Amino acid sequence: MTRTELHLEKPKSKIMLVSIILLSSLLAIFTALYFYSQSLITIEAPKKELGQKIVIQLPSGKSVFTYENLVVKEDGKLFYKGERNTLDLTGGIIVYEEWE
Numbered sequence: 001m002t003r004t005e006l007h008l009e010k011p012k013s014k015i016m017l018v019s020i021i022l023l024s025s026l027l028a029i030f031t032a033l034y035f036y037s038q039s040l041i042t043i044e045a046p047k048k049e050l051g052q053k054i055v056i057q058l059p060s061g062k063s064v065f066t067y068e069n070l071v072v073k074e075d076g077k078l079f080y081k082g083e084r085n086t087l088d089l090t091g092g093i094i095v096y097e098e099w100e
Helices: 003-009 014-040
Strands: 053-057 063-067 071-074 077-081 086-088 093-096
Touching: none
Parallel strands: none
Antiparallel strands: 053 063, 053 093, 071 077, 077 086
16 A cells, blocks of 8 residues: 555544534633623722812912812811822912812
8 A cells, every 4th residue: 555545544533623623612712701701890999079179379389289178287287188198288378269
């Protein structure tokens, strides 16, 4: 027998081909479902009530634009308490004004 005759007589494995296609399609479906489920999950921070917009006119002539609930009066002093810092605004005049 020649090589071509051996090759032609060799039984072809359709089961192997079908199983590879089935396995790859299942893998594709699971990957798509994973990314779809990740896109559905959203984490949102709670919204703070900041109050009205105000402008604080400092004695030096500078202005601080902030919100009413971030300004605190303690012991006769005026403080700005933000997320990361605290500023002393003593002597400043609070003006209720809309700003952009």
